[in-house]
Amino acid sequence: MTPSWIALIVLAIAAAGFVLARARAQAAARREARRLHSLPNYYGWTAAIYAAGPALLLLAIWLVAQPIATRSLTWPVLAAEAGENAVPSLMMADVQRLASGLDAAVATGRLTAEEARALPPEELRAAMAAQGVALGSEVTPATRDAALRWRRLSGTGDLLRGIVVIGLALAGAAWGVSRAKPDFRARNAVEQAMRGVLVSAALLAILTTVGIVLALIFNTIEFFRLYPAAEFFFGTTWSPSFGGGSELGILPLLWGTLYISIIALLVAVPIGLFAAIYLAEYAHRNVRSWAKPMLEMLAGIPTIVYGLFALLTVGPLLVEAFGRGGYLGLGWMQGGTAVMTAGLVMGIMLIPFVSSLSDDIINAVPQSLRDGSLGLGATRSETIRQVVLPAALPGIVGAVLLAASRAIGETMIVVLGAGAAARLSMNPFDAMTTVTAKIVSQLTGDADFSSPEALVAFALGMTLFVITLALNVVALWIVRRYREQYE
Amino acid sequence: MTDIPQSGATPVEPPAPKGDSLLVTDARTKRRNRSERRFKAYGIAALGVGMAFLVALLWAILSNGLTAFTQSYVQLDVPLLEEKLDKDGDRDPAKIAKVSTFGYAPLIEAGLVDLVEKTGVETELEPKALTKILSSSAAAQLRDRVLANPELIGQTVSVELLASSRVDGYLKGRVSRASLARDKNLDAEHLDLIDAWRDAGLVEKRFNWDFITGADASDSRPEQAGIGVAMLGSLFMMLVVLILSLPIGVAASIYLEEFAPQNRLTDIIEVNISNLAAVPSIVFGILGLAVFIQFMHLPQSAPLVGGLVLTLMTLPTIIISTRASLKSVPPSIRNAALGVGASKMQAVTHHVLPLAMPGILTGTILGLAQALGETAPLLLIGMVGYIATNYPDGVAEGFLSPNSAMPAQIYEWAKRADPAFYERAWGGIIVLLVFLLAMNLIAVLLRRRFERRW
Numbered sequence: 001m002t003p004s005w006i007a008l009i010v011l012a013i014a015a016a017g018f019v020l021a022r023a024r025a026q027a028a029a030r031r032e033a034r035r036l037h038s039l040p041n042y043y044g045w046t047a048a049i050y051a052a053g054p055a056l057l058l059l060a061i062w063l064v065a066q067p068i069a070t071r072s073l074t075w076p077v078l079a080a081e082a083g084e085n086a087v088p089s090l091m092m093a094d095v096q097r098l099a100s101g102l103d104a105a106v107a108t109g110r111l112t113a114e115e116a117r118a119l120p121p122e123e124l125r126a127a128m129a130a131q132g133v134a135l136g137s138e139v140t141p142a143t144r145d146a147a148l149r150w151r152r153l154s155g156t157g158d159l160l161r162g163i164v165v166i167g168l169a170l171a172g173a174a175w176g177v178s179r180a181k182p183d184f185r186a187r188n189a190v191e192q193a194m195r196g197v198l199v200s201a202a203l204l205a206i207l208t209t210v211g212i213v214l215a216l217i218f219n220t221i222e223f224f225r226l227y228p229a230a231e232f233f234f235g236t237t238w239s240p241s242f243g244g245g246s247e248l249g250i251l252p253l254l255w256g257t258l259y260i261s262i263i264a265l266l267v268a269v270p271i272g273l274f275a276a277i278y279l280a281e282y283a284h285r286n287v288r289s290w291a292k293p294m295l296e297m298l299a300g301i302p303t304i305v306y307g308l309f310a311l312l313t314v315g316p317l318l319v320e321a322f323g324r325g326g327y328l329g330l331g332w333m334q335g336g337t338a339v340m341t342a343g344l345v346m347g348i349m350l351i352p353f354v355s356s357l358s359d360d361i362i363n364a365v366p367q368s369l370r371d372g373s374l375g376l377g378a379t380r381s382e383t384i385r386q387v388v389l390p391a392a393l394p395g396i397v398g399a400v401l402l403a404a405s406r407a408i409g410e411t412m413i414v415v416l417g418a419g420a421a422a423r424l425s426m427n428p429f430d431a432m433t434t435v436t437a438k439i440v441s442q443l444t445g446d447a448d449f450s451s452p453e454a455l456v457a458f459a460l461g462m463t464l465f466v467i468t469l470a471l472n473v474v475a476l477w478i479v480r481r482y483r484e485q486y487e
Numbered sequence: 488m489t490d491i492p493q494s495g496a497t498p499v500e501p502p503a504p505k506g507d508s509l510l511v512t513d514a515r516t517k518r519r520n521r522s523e524r525r526f527k528a529y530g531i532a533a534l535g536v537g538m539a540f541l542v543a544l545l546w547a548i549l550s551n552g553l554t555a556f557t558q559s560y561v562q563l564d565v566p567l568l569e570e571k572l573d574k575d576g577d578r579d580p581a582k583i584a585k586v587s588t589f590g591y592a593p594l595i596e597a598g599l600v601d602l603v604e605k606t607g608v609e610t611e612l613e614p615k616a617l618t619k620i621l622s623s624s625a626a627a628q629l630r631d632r633v634l635a636n637p638e639l640i641g642q643t644v645s646v647e648l649l650a651s652s653r654v655d656g657y658l659k660g661r662v663s664r665a666s667l668a669r670d671k672n673l674d675a676e677h678l679d680l681i682d683a684w685r686d687a688g689l690v691e692k693r694f695n696w697d698f699i700t701g702a703d704a705s706d707s708r709p710e711q712a713g714i715g716v717a718m719l720g721s722l723f724m725m726l727v728v729l730i731l732s733l734p735i736g737v738a739a740s741i742y743l744e745e746f747a748p749q750n751r752l753t754d755i756i757e758v759n760i761s762n763l764a765a766v767p768s769i770v771f772g773i774l775g776l777a778v779f780i781q782f783m784h785l786p787q788s789a790p791l792v793g794g795l796v797l798t799l800m801t802l803p804t805i806i807i808s809t810r811a812s813l814k815s816v817p818p819s820i821r822n823a824a825l826g827v828g829a830s831k832m833q834a835v836t837h838h839v840l841p842l843a844m845p846g847i848l849t850g851t852i853l854g855l856a857q858a859l860g861e862t863a864p865l866l867l868i869g870m871v872g873y874i875a876t877n878y879p880d881g882v883a884e885g886f887l888s889p890n891s892a893m894p895a896q897i898y899e900w901a902k903r904a905d906p907a908f909y910e911r912a913w914g915g916i917i918v919l920l921v922f923l924l925a926m927n928l929i930a931v932l933l934r935r936r937f938e939r940r941w
Contacts, residue, residue, distance in 0.1 A: 191831075202756050208774070211774055212774045277530055278534050302861065304919075309544055312909055348540045381525075405765060408767070412863055436767065443773075458777075461770055461773045465767075
């Protein structure tokens with residue numbers, strides 16, 4: 001029985017439970033709804049929830065747990081044969097493919113169930129090829145035994161799954177129907193269940209964070225087992241080679257990240273801040289009503305667009321100006337991808353981020369402060385510089401920190417615009433690379449995480465997560481503290 | 488509040504000497520007025536620079552991308568010789584299907600030679616070299632056409648075949664004669680032919696539906712690449728995001744806004760959500776890779792996995808906006824419902840939620856728009872590097888079989904070596920931006936139409 005059929009049957013049982021419980025409650029109340037504690041539908045819902053809730057939950061858990069359990073029970077068969085540098089995940093993938101191929105062969109009638117069990121290993125590959133299942137290597141006896149064991153175990157598991165889940169649904173429905181009496185507080189029970197659903201949805205946020213942290217921590221520990229942590233954090237060379245003997249120092253990447261972020265902030269903060277000041281303090285209402293959404297359009301544009309803009313438009317333009325034979329005759333730039341390219345474009349991306357945050361903060365400064373300053377004879381710019389900005393400063397610092405965390409975590413612009421070479425250089429027209437760009441290049445299209453070259457991406461991710469989290473926490477703390485002053 | 492002006496105020500200078508008229512502005516006032524004007528000019532300049540960047544960005548997108556929506560075709564008379572395509576002459580589809588594209592290439596060559604003679608252009612090009620004018624998929628196009636109508640065999644049919652990307656670039660002004668000097672794929676001789684044929688109306692540019700609906704093509708055929716399959720991949724991902732994030736987001740927001748007691752757990756959840764909203768998107772990609780692919784063994788490159796990752800990424804955004812719209816429903820509504828005997832749950836589900844729905848939908852659409860444009864997490868779960876050449880057959884396949892997504896497809900094109908793909912990437916961006924614009928427009932209209940001020 002496939003999981004979707006089981007789910008459908010469970011839902012049918014729940015529907016039947018709904019009808020029965022509702023009818024029973026109404027019959028007990030002799031068709032007079034006033035004699036019931038709750039509206040009749042609530043009695044129905046109780047039975048439906050008792051039937052479907054636990055059963056579907058169990059089904060979901062079972063679906064995740066069964067392959068894991070089967071895998072760990074099948075592995076001992078293969079373990080004896082597995083050599084020094086065998087990859088368990090690949091061997092198990094072969095076993096699984098063989099098992100599902102045998103299942104398909106039995107299902108289509110190409111093999112009988114006995115034949116499938118008795119077929120010698122040498123003939124299996126041909127049989128599977130006839131079934132349209134391509135096996136990576138010749139089938140060894142151990143692989144065959146493992147596949148047979150896999151089939152037996154998952155067959156038992158599937159059968160058990162159907163029986164237990166449907167049994168649970170029936171029991172739940174029966175219990176729900178049996179409780180459908182006028183005195184039963186059905187509404188409270190239903191609302192309790194709904195509340196449980198609401199709480200678990202809210203807890204998903206915590207679960208996500210836990211998932212992120214666990215995924216990063218486990219793989220990072222695995223990485224540090226293969227590669228010394230001190231060399232990772234203090235190494236100044238980044239040269240991964242999948243053949244082994246790679247040097248994985250994070251410092252060049254951190255420097256590239258920092259350099260690009262600084263340039264981005266140098267572009268975004270003055271422009272964003274002055275635009276916000278103008279919009280908040282000077283601009284006419286009409287100007288504000290079209291200029292603000294226009295500026296915020298920059299924030300709605302996906303980062304891949306900025307990446308392409310950096311790679312294909314800004315990069316070549318900068319080379320024309322600063323490159324060898326460019327019209328400034330400086331020859332500083334070797335290619336279109338450089339720290340400057342990525343930083344400039346990232347700065348453009350961050351302008352609306354800085355400006356709308358600062359705009360909110362400037363608007364939150366009480367009007368009485370401005371009135372007082374203007375009343376004493378200060379000009380508007382003096383008021384802004386000497387009264388409004390000092391009052392808004394903590395908030396603006398928070399906004400800049402948030403923008404910095406954005407810049408550090410940004411991926412597409414640096415992947416396309418900053419280059420791939422990791423180096424420690426002061427020249428902003430050199431190609432450098434960042435933490436995020438290297439996470440992408442170390443993990444893309446790779447499903448096997450056993451080499452330090454792939455696992456290093458998790459350590460990089462951990463570093464990135466910690467840095468951005470720290471920046472966010474500090475920024476939010478500053479912003480919140482500041483807000484309390486005026487509210 | 489009294490301490491604020493002190494920190495930044497300049498010391499008060501002694502008053503200007505007496506005797507001057509109030510009507511004459513003195514030097515100090517002039518200086519202050521100048522600095523006032525300067526400060527205002529900085530603001531205008533900053534705003535102007537921001538606008539200029541926006542215009543530059545849009546200009547780059549439109550000027551580079553609009554050409555992707557037209558494509559050059561060559562009108563050609565091809566003799567479909569019976570002895571080449573169907574030796575026995577019995578029109579057996581199975582036998583015709585055995586003739587590979589190599590069997591069609593000489594026919595196209597003959598058609599091209601014929602065309603050269605007919606238009607009367609002198610050329611020193613070998614017949615073999617002539618085929619460089621056409622896309623390398625031309626033979627396959629012709630074969631598909633013959634397989635669909637076997638009765639065409641034996642006739643000379645007039646077909647429209649895709650021109651190669653270099654010819655297409657020449658007609659669009661992207662490739663010049665000077666740049667061809669370094670290019671092995673096409674010579675100036677070819678361009679002379681193209682010029683003559685264009686004047687004769689045999690080579691023309693038409694609107695390129697295949698770009699919008701078609702599949703991606705391999706590295707050597709940029710003229711054939713389309714974004715249609717990736718669009719379907721994005722659609723399936725967005726379905727997953729919508730189905731999961733709307734109910735979960737609404738449920739979480741209702742709990743936090745209406746039911747949550749003031750305790751430690753609630754605090755932790757709230758801090759968590761605001762921090763998750765600022766976690767870099769690539770970290771969600773790492774999460775997806777480790778949990779969904781490494782641990783749960785879901786298929787790589789599948790829209791289902793992409794949708795799950797994007798759901799986790801957009802949930803904080805949706806929760807924050809949903810809470811704002813729940814908060815904007817005045818307490819009097821809840822109190823009235825409770826007053827006539829509704830339970831708290833009934834007050835929320837019957838009254839507060841329907842009133843907050845327009846705001847919730849607006850926030851959800853904006854969250855979806857954000858998810859639609861996101862690329863970085865998709866890189867890690869393998870949706871880039873997969874060449875999306877096949878349409879999914881069926882809904883289940885659409886969720887589970889490998890596919891690309893629009894932003895991932897754009898990235899894929901941007902990485903390829905042939906500059907002809909850059910035009911496709913910009914064109915893809917236009918398609919993506921049209922979708923985003925439409926979604927934002929819907930959100931704005933929804934807000935205008937249903938927003939209530941209490």
